[in-house]
Amino acid sequence: MQFPDFRALLDQKRRDSQARKEAYQAVRAAAAGKSRADIREMYEAELRSRGLRVPPDDVIDASVEAITGNYVPSVRALGRSFADMGSGVVQLAKVLRGFRSPPGP
16 A cells, blocks of 8 residues: 655645635735626636635635635634534544454453
């Protein structure tokens, strides 16, 4: 079985994060006077031009709102992410409990 190169994965995640930040900043700099629909199109185009995956609609919408200065949807999306992560940890703990070795003699 081939194990992934975690250093390479981490490096790629860092590059993607930096590219996503640059796309956000580029759109924010050019957003004045544009409609939300225009900003969304610009942001999606910036992400694609950097070889990044366009996130789901709710994430794009929250990003567009943040670009226009409304951070509430972004905070909500972040909160949902943390709640989902917590739920995943609970599910993982339940699965791992099923793999406990039986008590010794």
